Structure formats: C-alpha cells, structure tokens
Amino acid sequence: MNDKTEDCSEYVVTANEVLSGDTVFRAPGRKWVRAIDEAEVLVCQDIGFVALGYAEADMRANKVMGLYLVEVSRQSGHVRPVHIRERIRALGPTVRADLSLKAQGFSVAEVVDQ
Amino acid sequence: MNMHVTTGSNAGPNIYRYDEFDHSFVAARVAQFRDQVSRRLSGAVTEDEFKPMRLMNGLYHQLHAYMLRVAVPYGTMSAKQLHMLAHIADKYDRGYGHWTTRQNIQFNWVKLEDTADILGDLASVEMHAIQTSGNCIRNTTTDQYAGAAADELADPRPVCELIRQWSTLHPEFTYLPRKFKIAVTGSPNDRAAVKVHDIGLRMHLNDAGERGWEVLVGGGQGRTPMIAATVRDWLPEADLLAYLTAIMRVYNLTGRRDNKYKARIKILVHEMGSDAFSAAVEKEFAHAPKETLEIEARELERISAYFAAPAFQTLEAFVPGVEERKLADRAFRQWVTANTAAHRQPGYVIVNASFKPAGGIPGDATSEQMRAVADLAEQFSFGEVRVTHAQNLTLPHVRMLDLIEVYEALKEHGLAEANIGLIGDIIACPGLDYCSLATARSIPVAQQISARFADITRQQDVGPLKLNISGCINACGHHHVGHIGILGVDKKGREFYQITLGGSSANEASIGKILGPGFGADEIAGAVETVVATYLNVREQGEEFLQTYRRLGAAPFKEALYNADY
Numbered sequence: 001m002n003d004k005t006e007d008c009s010e011y012v013v014t015a016n017e018v019l020s021g022d023t024v025f026r027a028p029g030r031k032w033v034r035a036i037d038e039a040e041v042l043v044c045q046d047i048g049f050v051a052l053g054y055a056e057a058d059m060r061a062n063k064v065m066g067l068y069l070v071e072v073s074r075q076s077g078h079v080r081p082v083h084i085r086e087r088i089r090a091l092g093p094t095v096r097a098d099l100s101l102k103a104q105g106f107s108v109a110e111v112v113d114q
Numbered sequence: 115m116n117m118h119v120t121t122g123s124n125a126g127p128n129i130y131r132y133d134e135f136d137h138s139f140v141a142a143r144v145a146q147f148r149d150q151v152s153r154r155l156s157g158a159v160t161e162d163e164f165k166p167m168r169l170m171n172g173l174y175h176q177l178h179a180y181m182l183r184v185a186v187p188y189g190t191m192s193a194k195q196l197h198m199l200a201h202i203a204d205k206y207d208r209g210y211g212h213w214t215t216r217q218n219i220q221f222n223w224v225k226l227e228d229t230a231d232i233l234g235d236l237a238s239v240e241m242h243a244i245q246t247s248g249n250c251i252r253n254t255t256t257d258q259y260a261g262a263a264a265d266e267l268a269d270p271r272p273v274c275e276l277i278r279q280w281s282t283l284h285p286e287f288t289y290l291p292r293k294f295k296i297a298v299t300g301s302p303n304d305r306a307a308v309k310v311h312d313i314g315l316r317m318h319l320n321d322a323g324e325r326g327w328e329v330l331v332g333g334g335q336g337r338t339p340m341i342a343a344t345v346r347d348w349l350p351e352a353d354l355l356a357y358l359t360a361i362m363r364v365y366n367l368t369g370r371r372d373n374k375y376k377a378r379i380k381i382l383v384h385e386m387g388s389d390a391f392s393a394a395v396e397k398e399f400a401h402a403p404k405e406t407l408e409i410e411a412r413e414l415e416r417i418s419a420y421f422a423a424p425a426f427q428t429l430e431a432f433v434p435g436v437e438e439r440k441l442a443d444r445a446f447r448q449w450v451t452a453n454t455a456a457h458r459q460p461g462y463v464i465v466n467a468s469f470k471p472a473g474g475i476p477g478d479a480t481s482e483q484m485r486a487v488a489d490l491a492e493q494f495s496f497g498e499v500r501v502t503h504a505q506n507l508t509l510p511h512v513r514m515l516d517l518i519e520v521y522e523a524l525k526e527h528g529l530a531e532a533n534i535g536l537i538g539d540i541i542a543c544p545g546l547d548y549c550s551l552a553t554a555r556s557i558p559v560a561q562q563i564s565a566r567f568a569d570i571t572r573q574q575d576v577g578p579l580k581l582n583i584s585g586c587i588n589a590c591g592h593h594h595v596g597h598i599g600i601l602g603v604d605k606k607g608r609e610f611y612q613i614t615l616g617g618s619s620a621n622e623a624s625i626g627k628i629l630g631p632g633f634g635a636d637e638i639a640g641a642v643e644t645v646v647a648t649y650l651n652v653r654e655q656g657e658e659f660l661q662t663y664r665r666l667g668a669a670p671f672k673e674a675l676y677n678a679d680y
Contacts, residue, residue, distance in 0.1 A: 005673065020225050021180035026549055031409045062157035066175075083607050085546060088555075089177050093547035099208050099223075100178075112635075 010072050011048035012039040012079065013055050013066035014090075023089055024064060032064060034089040036079050041072060046055050080110075087111050127192045127497035130275050131418045132240045140237045147171050148230035155227065170250075172243025173229055177550045182224045183246040184236060188256045188274040188298075189217030189501040191241075193491040195526070196499050198239040200484035206232050209543065211484070213469060213505040215541060216295070216590055217255050222548055244282065249290045251281035251362075256298045257305045258502040261421060262464050262510040264456035267317050268325060270300035272418040273354065276409065280355050287362050291369035291377040294362075295334075306618035307503065309333045309342045310595055313361060313377045318348065325351050331391065332383030333362060335589040339625045340380040343388035347393060351414070353399075356407035360399035364391070404643055424496040424511055429461025433514040448570050449521060449532040457511070465495075465509040465520055467529040468539065472568035474528075476542045476560050477505030486527040494520050504541055506534065536573040537581050537646065538564045541592050545585030545602060546609075552585035554602025554609040555635070559583055562639035567646075576646055578658045582617075595619035597660045598625040598645060600638065611638040613645065615651040615671060616663045629672055641675055648674040 013026035024032040025039035033039060042048045048069040058064050070090075071082045081087045092100025094108045132140070147167070154164045161521040168174075172183040184199070203211050206228045214220055224232060236242055245252055254274045261269035277296060281287060287294070297311040308314025314330035326348045331522055332343030349357050365379045368386075383391045440447040455464040467487055470476050487507050491499045494516045500508040507529075512520055524530040533539045540563060543549065545556030560583055567573050581597030586603075593599030599614035610632035617626030631643045646659075648671050653662045663671075 016175065018161070019227055021175055021178075023178060062155070067163040085177075085553075085604075086608065088546055092178065094555065095547050095561070 008044035009082075010074070011042045011045060011069045012036065012072050013042070013048065013051050013067065014039075014070050014086075015055065015059070015067045018062055018065055025090075026051060028056075030054070032058070036072070036081070038071075039079060041074075041079055042069075045069065084112065120628075122660055126194070127423050127491075128424055129190050129192060129271075129498060130187070130417070136240070137237075140240075140242050143171070143242065144230060144233045144237050147233055151226060151230050158357050166248070168229075169247040169611055170244070170383075171229075171233065172246035173224075173226075174247060175294060175550070176222065176544075176548055177546070177552075178548065179223045180226055180229070181220055181222050181548070182229060182232060182241050182243060183214065183218055183220040184248060185246050185253050186218050186241075186501050187278050188260070188271055189258055189503070190260075190271060191499050191501070192239075193239055193488040193497045193499060195239045196484050196488035196491065198235060198241065199493050200481040200488065202232055202235060203479075210478055210480045212544065213479060213507070215503050215505065215543075215590065216246075216502055217258070217501040217676075218251050218253055219479075219501065222544075237288065245278075247293075249292050250288050251277075251284070251290075251294045254278055254281075254296045254298060255306055255311075257301055257502060258500040258508045259455055259464050259510065260500075261423070262457055262462075263301055264458045266301040266458065267289065267319055268300050269418075269421050270298045270306075270315075270317060271421050272414055273315070273327075273351075274298050275417050275420070276355065276414065276611040279360070280358070286359075286366065288364060290362075291371045292374060292379075294379065302480050302621075304616055304619070304621050304623075307592075307595065309623035309625075310335055310491060310592075311342065311621050312338070313358065314342050315354075320348070326468065327351065327354055329357060329361075331395075332380040332388065333623075334378055334380040335592060336378065337375060337587040337589070338378075338381065339589065339594040340384060341623050341625065342380075343383060345388065345392040351567055352409045352411070353404065355397055356402045356404045357395070359407055360395045360402055363398050364394045370395070375459070416491060417441060421469045423459075424498075426459045426462060426511070427513070429513060429515065430454060431514070433461075433517070436514055436517050437488075439518055445532070445570070446518075446521060448574055449530055450517070452532040452570075452574065452641075453530070453534045454517070459511075461514050463512050463514050463517060465512045465517070465524075466534045467507040467509065467524050468531040468533055469506050469529065470533055470539050470564060471528055471564035473561050475557050476540050476564075479507075483527050484527060486523065487529070490520055490523055504534075504539060506539070532570045533564075533573055533667050535578050535580070537567045537576055537579045537598075538570075538573050539580070540564055541580070541582040541590035541596070543584050543586075545583075545591075549585060549590075551588055552602070553587075553604040554585050554611065555587040556583045556591055556600075556602055559600060559611060559635070563642050566639055566643060577658050579646075580618075581642070584619040592619070593617070594625050595623065596626060597663070598642060600642075603632065607634070607637045611635070611641075612642060613638075613646070613675070615668060616660065618660055627668060629668055629678055641678075644674050 027033040130221040196424045297306040298315045300317045301304040310333040316328040329346040330342035495509040540560040542560040546552040581598045582592040583600040584591035584593040595617040612632040614626030
C-alpha cells in the first residue's frame with residue numbers, strides 16, 4: 001500500500017436534496033447537512049467511494065440526488081473544496097453572499113481564492 | 115397552441131390573450147406537472163425519469179438549487195403579468211429574478227414542492243414555462259421595440275405569435291436533434307440578432323407594399339459560432355409556416371443526433387453547404403401540403419388584431435418642459451440620449467429601464483423593481499412591458515409629456531442608469547455563481563468593469579460599445595457578438611478570461627476574434643480599460659468602436675494589451 005499521509009487526499013460526500021434542491025453534505029450519523037464544515041471528512045478516495053456506496057441508500061430512498069465525492073482541504077479550521085466550482089457550490093454565489101446562509105460568516109475572497 | 119383564436123375585448127394592453135383552448139391547455143399542463151412532481155416526491159419516478167419532464171416545464175437544477183425559467187413570448191408582457199413575476203419572486207424565491215438573453219426570466223432558488231403552484235400562478239395570468247428548455251423550438255424572440263419603433267416596417271409580433279402557436283408542442287418538432295431558436299425583425303435595423311439564430315426572419319416590403327420575409331438559416335453562437343446564410347431573399351408571408359416546416363423537416367431528418375456538439379442546424383448547413391441545404395429545403399417545400407399550412411390572410415389579421423396600435427393621442431412631438439429639463443440637467447439629458455428611442459407616433463417615446471447599475475449584477479431585478487416598472491407601464495405605457503435580449507426592460511409607448519415623471523420614478527428605483535448600448539450595459543450570463551455548466555464567473559467581471567466605467571459622461575464619450583461576457587464556451591452571454599467579448603475559462607482550477615474583439619449581432623453581423631492569451635480575474639477589467647483607451651487614441655472623428663476595429667484590425671489592441679503590465 002502507498003503511504004497514505006503523502007498520497008491520500010481528503011473528500012466529502014455531496015448531493016442535492018430532492019425536495020429543496022439544496023446542496024448537502026454527508027455528516028456523521030448518516031445525516032445530511034448544508035454546512036460543509038459539519039461534513040464527515042474522509043481520508044483517501046477509496047474510503048470516499050465506500051461512503052458514497054452507503055449514501056446511495058438515501059438516493060434510492062429519494063432523499064437526495066446527484067451523489068459524488070468532492071476533494072477538500074482544511075484551512076484555518078474550515079473544510080474547503082479544492083476547486084473553485086465546488087467552493088462556490090458549497091458556500092453560495094460570490095455575488096449574493098447576503099442571500100446564502102452557507103456564505104454567512106465567509107468573505108468572497110475565502111470562496112474565490114485558494 | 116390553438117391557431118383559431120378569437121379576438122377578445124379591448125380591455126388591457128394590446129398583446130395576445132388566451133382563448134378558451136389556451137386556458138384549458140395550460141391548466142391541463144399544470145395539473146399534469148403537479149402529478150409528475152407528486153410522483154417524484156413519492157419516489158415513484160427517479161430523477162433520471164423525472165428530468166425530461168421537468169425540463170419540458172422549464173425547471174432546471176443548477177449549481178445551488180432548482181431554477182425555473184418562465185417564458186415571456188417574444189419579450190412582450192402586460193403589467194399584470196409583471197406583477198405576478200414579482201409575486202413569484204417574493205413568495206417562492208428570494209425576492210428577485212433574472213432577465214435572460216432569450217427575453218425570458220429565471221428564478222434561481224425555487225423549491226420542487228412549490229413548482230406546480232408557481233405554474234398555476236403563472237397560468238392565472240396567461241403565462242407558462244413551456245419551450246424554455248429541451249430540444250424543441252424555444253421562445254421566439256424579436257425586436258424589443260416591436261410595434262413602437264420609428265424605423266419599423268411593421269410589427270413583427272403577429273408573426274412571432276403565429277410561430278409560437280405553430281411550434282408549441284408540434285408533434286414533429288418536440289424531439290429535435292438539439293434546441294432551436296428563431297428570431298424575427300420587422301425593422302431594417304436589426305435589434306433581434308437574426309443572423310446568429312438557427313432561423314432568422316427579416317421583414318421586407320416589395321414595390322407593391324406587400325410584406326415578405328428574408329429567411330436566414332444556420333447562425334448561432336455556442337462553441338461553434340456562425341453567421342446565418344440567407345436561403346431565401348423573399349418569401350411571401352402566406353408561405354412562411356410551410357417554409358419553416360420544410361426547414362425543420364430537413365433538419366429533423368438529416369441533422370446529427372450522434373454528437374450533441376454537432377447537432378445544431380448551423381453544423382448541418384455548414385457541412386452540406388448553404389446552397390445544397392437551400393435546395394433540400396426548396397425540394398421539401400415544393401412537396402409540402404401547402405393548403406394546410408398556408409397562412410390565410412384573415413388568420414394573420416385576426417392575430418394581428420391583438421397587437422393593434424394602442425389608442426395613441428394626437429400630440430406635439432416637441433414638449434418644452436422636456437427640452438428645458440435637458441438643457442438644465444445634464445444627467446437627464448444623458449439619460450434621454452442613451453435610454454430612449456424614437457417612437458413611430460409623434461409625441462411618444464420608447465423608454466428603457468436599465469437593469470445595469472454601475473457595479474451591479476446585470477439583469478437581476480428585485481420584486482420591488484418589477485412592481486415599479488409594472489406600475490409605470492400601467493400608468494404611462496398602455497399596460498405593456500418588454501424584456502430585451504440585453505437583459506433590460508422597455509416601456510414601449512410613453513408620452514413625451516410624461517417622460518420626466520417616468521424618469522424620476524425609474525431613478526427612484528435604481529433603473530435610470532444612462533447606459534443603454536454603452537459599455538456599462540453589459541450582457542452577462544449567470545456564470546459560475548449560479549450555473550452548473552459554467553467554468554468561470556461572469557457577473558463579478560461585469561461588476562468590476564461597470565464600476566470602472568461608472569462615470570456616464572465617460573461612457574457616452576466612448577460611445578456605442580457592446581460588451582458581452584460568457585462564463586463558458588456555451589456562450590449564453592453572447593460574447594462572440596460583443597464588440598468586446600469576454601469568455602471565462604478554467605485553467606487548472608483558476609479563472610482566466612479571453613478577450614475577443616469585433617463581434618456584432620447587428621445588420622453587418624460578425625463573430626469576434628480572440629486577441630491572444632487570457633487574463634486573470636484580477637487583470638481582466640484593466641485589460642478592458644486598455645482596449646478602450648487604445649480605441650480612444652486611434653479613433654477618427656465620429657467613429658464608433660466597431661468601426662475603428664474594422665478599419666484597423668486587432669494590431670493596435672494587441673500591441674497595447676500584451677505590452678501592458680497588469
């Protein structure tokens with residue numbers, strides 16, 4: 001096996017809630033949460049795929065749709081997607097942060113810059 | 115929808131009104147969608163099964179939430195309908211909507227469980243979300259000044275309505291190889307971008323004063339931008355639907371379905387050659403059962419009756435109060451210059467409400483702004499409003515006598531930025547802030563640029579300049595036809611922006627050319643400043659940006675841009 005401290009990235013499981021369409025993240029206890037900071041961070045993609053498999057039960061149960069893994073890193077105590085698209089998806093539009101609960105407490109620069 | 119409408123009463127604005135068939139059709143569609151949503155929520159249908167159903171009712175799922183795109187046929191709506199859009203923004207969304215380049219509106223934050231109720235509310239004011247998505251004939255667009263413009267040959271909206279009725283749920287054309295867009299102009303000065311549509315229709319008059327149509331096919335933007343070819347210089351109006359049917363049949367039978375990126379009709383016309391394509395259409399047209407498709411003059415007359423000119427008063431064109439205010443108030447003078455257009459009726463004027471505040475989000479409208487414009491339409495514009503493809507609203511029929519009052523009201527609601535057709539009037543797609551297809555943000559770039567050019571005197575000195583921004587190659591922000599176009603791309607997880615110059619969607623349409631390497635998100639506004647400064651340095655007396663570019667080419671702009679330090 002490879003040395004996981006060097007080649008393993010961190011992931012969270014994400015989806016959209018069927019009823020609201022909102023972006024949600026898989027949290028401990030098989031819960032779905034809107035705040036990415038509350039998501040369960042999974043070390044290594046293999047572990048992520050296992051978690052994704054478990055989460056599919058909620059897709060079959062019609063709670064969520066569009067499941068996938070998002071690569072994240074930890075910055076100043078926060079969980080942040082690596083790619084800008086996923087950061088905007090997680091935290092809300094950079095142009096109407098006032099309307100996005102997810103963006104409360106974060107500056108646009110935190111969403112955009114990595 | 116029903117081809118056999120009956121003319122209703124003269125109450126309300128002179129726009130198309132539903133008959134009994136239309137009402138029952140739309141009501142049935144709402145009931146059907148309510149059942150589909152119910153089955154989705156119960157789990158009876160999966161998302162994969164549900165997706166085509168919701169898309170046929172304008173319901174997308176975007177980056178953050180469901181998005182509902184509502185049709186505003188050819189951009190014309192009543193004050194009552196605009197009030198309903200404001201109600202929907204407040205009740206079901208987050209208090210705002212977004213005008214689109216297809217003269218529609220989209221709501222960014224709707225909930226699935228509410229969508230059937232929203233469609234029900236829309237139906238109560240004769241609106242729906244059909245033909246705003248999917249591989250069908252989409253909302254037909256036209257000149258936002260239709261029926262009002264001084265330079266128009268005739269109002270194109272009766273033909274737009276005819277096309278809408280013909281195309282809605284047309285059994286042959288509901289599952290086309292790709293989406294299909296038609297634009298119509300009744301003016302010799304194209305404000306409807308007919309040369310960059312799948313089909314463009316341009317009205318002409320012959321020596322006898324009869325109306326006919328020039329038919330252009332195969333224009334478009336997206337990842338393969340093309341200018342449409344004229345396949346018929348003159349088509350008698352009676353043959354219009356038969357000829358459109360022939361075009362659609364050739365496309366439906368021979369258009370590619372194996373690759374969505376090569377499935378638009380522009381690729382077919384390009385690969386066949388416009389002469390061969392035209393010959394195929396003529397052959398199909400010759401065999402068409404024209405007796406069932408020929409437009410009877412009385413049918414078009416009946417539809418035209420809905421769009422009869424409002425009861426204009428006989429007024430003096432010269433209003434001393436307006437002229438005195440123009441002399442005394444530079445801001446008002448600038449607004450009149452940029453945001454009004456000549457009306458066909460003396461004493462009236464076309465007024466544009468700018469949804470492009472300096473540093474603001476292009477095309478976003480709060481419910482309060484929607485209500486303000488709706489109230490102005492009721493009071494001053496025969497109850498009529500237009501959505502423009504440049505993401506603004508137009509009050510088509512304002513008395514010159516009322517101009518100052520309308521100006522003051524628009525100003526009060528932040529809708530009197532004097533920038534229509536200027537660099538601050540930026541078309542921008544939602545970009546990565548909302549769109550699941552986007553690769554870069556568009557809106558913040560527009561905000562940076564419009565903030566830099568906030569000085570209206572400077573904008574008016576620069577002169578007519580269309581700046582369009584797209585957040586991905588799909589080109590929803592029409593960057594290919596911007597005099598200055600900006601395309602956002604993703605480069606290893608960072609946003610980069612390519613500049614194109616020389617695009618136009620007007621009579622002499624052209625596709626902009628890429629200048630060179632892109633610029634970072636923090637550089638692009640400065641790069642645009644350099645382009646504009648270069649133009650100001652090299653322009654000749656009275657020369658507009660596009661004319662200067664066409665005279666000199668890209669060289670001076672390239673030299674200035676790539677030698678500059680950002």
